Amino acid sequence: MPMKKQGARAKHLGIPLSTLSNYWTGRRVPSAADLGAIHDAVRRSAPTVPDQLDHLERLRKCAARRNTRTVSPQESSGIRAAERISNTSSAQYASSGTVPAQRPAHDRHSGEEGKVGETVRALITARSAGDRRGVIGIAWSASKALTHEDLCAAASDLYTNGHSALGEALLLGGRERGHEDTMRLAITLIRAGLTAQAELVLRAALPRGGGEQP
Template sequence: MAVAGQVGSAYWPGCSPAREKYVASFRSLISAMSMGKQGARAKHLGIPLSTLSNYWTGRRVPSAVTLGAIYDAVRRSAAAVPDQLEHLERLRKSAARRNARPVPPWESGDICAAERMAAATLSAPSAQPESGTCSPSGADPARRPALDRHSRENGKAGETARALRAAQSAGDRRGVIGIAWSASKSLTHGELSLAAADLYASGHSALGEALLLGGRERGHEETMRLAITLIRTGLSVQADLVLRAALPRGGGGQP
């Protein structure tokens, strides 16, 4: 059980067995620090709390250089830390391998499975696949590029939604803010809309708002594009919310 102020003990859902093994050793290293709260640990290590949270759950794996710096910082703060950097680095390499995690359908080429997953995520009726379009041999080759892109979008959106729910369950408010901010910079309008649809559909409206409103400021053109994408995804109310949030505060009212 994590002590007060730490992130939750659950692993990120995308962790492979190799990554879970590495994360267990990484947690053991971090837990050797003299301070008990995760925020204080992150400050001592010189990294954002959201980054430490991602390392703690296995959502991200640090580089060899970053791991070495973290290890040195821990040894400066702890009374006794075993000389295990070499062993930890071997586990890190295994955990960081792309093929060390389960391969999702949108990367494996299983277009039918990816399309079913995409349809389950979207709330818009137009997103449902036509019956009979998939066969054991895969989708129509003419539709494959669009399906591949659509499936990748759903994969990133689903990953973001799961990360936000995990951070909320762990009581990591700063983690929620960090994930929302990062997503607002890295995800496309389509991916943001799909992630928001996932959150609203699962009853996490507060997380949906955090995702759409808690990131960086958007210009007028970008706000309009996001609003249009939300409407196409079936989130008209959320599109209105995004537009209202972009209005200048104070003054400017109708005469």
């Protein structure tokens, strides 16, 4: 699709961002009808794309059969947590861009701590289950649902407790961040004493090839 941001793709396809995220990371498999609707919408946005619906339907059936396997309690817990994080993103940041009404300070603080802890636990659970796609999906969802301060707190928790790979995955989960968003996250990390992590976020945002922007 011509649009680069996942949110824009979801809006064009007419499906929730959390649903597209789940399809993208393999946590869910679309129905035949949903796949057909997505395929048609993509072809309308990019007319040169060949008709591949039959091939995609075969892949969808294979994925559906694979997803009928028994899921361990650890994986199930991680999937539910990822979906809660993703759904929080869709509910809080609607396409209108309006900011939700402010809650009392003590409720807001409790909710923020809950989201941070849930993100950390979900990442560790997915990693323990060997679910690499789950780790990527949780990090992507968290980058949309959490504030810069929440991301910083979650990353600090992971790095402090020896989960540096998960901390890196979390910070790089929002590769689609704009310039201003990237700078704000980097500043938040620096203020928290996570200078190396701020450099990681800034390096990831640099144009590939190392050339200077005109």
